[in-house]
Amino acid sequence: MVDSQNIPRHVAIIMDGNGRWAKQKGFPRTYGHKVGTENVRKIVKYCSKRGIEYLTVYAFSTENFKRPADEVGALMKLLVEYFNKETQELKENGVRLNVIGDISTFSPVVQEAIQNGIEKTKDCTKLIFTIALAYGARAELVRAFKNMIADSVQDITEEIVSKYLYTFDLPDPDLIIRTSGEERLSNFLLYQAAYSEFYFTNVHWPDFDENEFEKALEEFARRIRRFGGV
Numbered sequence: 200m201v202d203s204q205n206i207p208r209h210v211a212i213i214m215d216g217n218g219r220w221a222k223q224k225g226f227p228r229t230y231g232h233k234v235g236t237e238n239v240r241k242i243v244k245y246c247s248k249r250g251i252e253y254l255t256v257y258a259f260s261t262e263n264f265k266r267p268a269d270e271v272g273a274l275m276k277l278l279v280e281y282f283n284k285e286t287q288e289l290k291e292n293g294v295r296l297n298v299i300g301d302i303s304t305f306s307p308v309v310q311e312a313i314q315n316g317i318e319k320t321k322d323c324t325k326l327i328f329t330i331a332l333a334y335g336a337r338a339e340l341v342r343a344f345k346n347m348i349a350d351s352v353q354d355i356t357e358e359i360v361s362k363y364l365y366t367f368d369l370p371d372p373d374l375i376i377r378t379s380g381e382e383r384l385s386n387f388l389l390y391q392a393a394y395s396e397f398y399f400t401n402v403h404w405p406d407f408d409e410n411e412f413e414k415a416l417e418e419f420a421r422r423i424r425r426f427g428g429v
């Protein structure tokens with residue numbers, strides 16, 4: 200087990216492979232999303248246990264709206280269920296729910312469930328659990344530029360750009376994990392990932408358990424981060 204000094208402060212996960220996992224087992228894709236959502240619960244607990252301060256998960260991208268309406272609908276339903284069912288326990292465990300992305304594109308019922316979860320857990324500090332919803336890094340950057348213009352920001356610096364992103368109150372991710380074999384960012388945290396370590400695994404998200412997570416932490420502990428230095 201990796202010792203606590205070598206634990207990343209911020210882990211971000213591209214939770215991919217729910218559909219393929221389900222297909223392999225002869226189930227509809229939406230069943231994969233259901234089991235994938237259950238896995239989120241386990242991984243949040245494990246992050247708390249391992250002393251990770253920030254966990255960010257990519258749950259729904261701006262591009263995922265292109266999927267068939269019944270799949271998008273099933274994902275929205277799972278989202279509402281997740282927020283309604285988990286908020287209380289997250290709060291008891293000191294987990295603050297946070298969302299990045301443009302959820303104004305979601306229906307009022309979904310938005311309400313999300314806002315309620317954020318509000319109820321706002322004073323928690325043990326783990327900041329951020330869910331990327333209707334999130335796309337390019338859209339995030341465009342929004343930042345527009346807001347900087349609207350605020351008449353004169354002297355744009357890297358720090359100011361960071362403050363205009365959805366992630367303004369989060370440190371950059373130290374480790375980005377992507378499950379299910381694809382090795383790409385798919386429009387996730389482009390600006391913030393400048394010096395992140397990447398960990399790719401063929402394991403599909405519903406099967407990515409504590410043991411698999413620990414393997415990613417072990418790999419991270421072996422990496423030497425230079426940030427451009429020597």
Ligand code: IPE
Pocket residue numbers: 214215216217218219220258259260263274379
């Ligand atoms: C990830 O699983 C969850 C979402 C993108 C919502 P996928 O649904 O992308 O699963 P695959 O990649 O098709 O297997």
Ligand code: IPE
Pocket residue numbers: 213214215216257258259260263381383385
């Ligand atoms: C990335 O997965 C988005 C999420 C995990 C929410 P996708 O399945 O949408 O990515 P692509 O289409 O394979 O790039």
Ligand code: MG
Pocket residue numbers: 215216
């Ligand atoms: Mg996918």
